[in-house]
Amino acid sequence: MSRDEYRTLTPWSFFLPVSLAVMLGVLVANALGAALFDHDDAPAGPAAAAAVEAGEPADAADGSGPAPAAGEAKKAEADKAMPVLAPVNLPGPSSARRDGETRACIGGTIAVRADNGWEQEVVGDAPARCTASSR
Known part of the structure; x- marks a missing residue:
């Protein structure tokens, strides 16, 4: 490359291809992650999403199955809580x-x-x- 060719290069001639490559890489990584790793724990459908916001189980919102009793839900939530230790x-x-x-x-x-x-x-x-x- 001669000295004249370096003068014609602008900062955009480096920035734009690199940023395009980064964006394309992120899109490909997200697509591969979605295809390879199935997220079964996420609620499906608008009824389940509304139930999550309301604090209800997903099965109770769409009527697809029996809803667990309130006592069982509180017990499961208490089991997940970590004990708080005094410093x-x-x-x-x-x-x-x-x-x-x-x-x-x-x-x-x-x-x-x-x-x-x-x-x-x-x-x-x-x-x-x-x-x-x-x-």
Whole structure:
């Protein structure tokens, strides 16, 4: 490419093809995702969508099946709820290291002393919460 050809290039000559390629890639990825991964948990139809907004089960809205009792629905919802644990009061990392503590509060989560630093303590796929206290 000669020097004159570089002068004729504009910023749009690079931006437009790249943005078109990105948009086309997103559309293809969405189409493949919809085709390969079936979403059976999503309600189908306008009656089911209205039932979800109203808080009713989808079967009760379209009349296709028996609706579960209100007690059963509340029990299932309660089973899904995660227990709320009160945050533990621990020293910060500097105080814990100085005092020889094995646990510290770093960034609002519990950290456990490792060989070469700190590791985050995890409870049920989530970091354990804490509050830092200075001594």
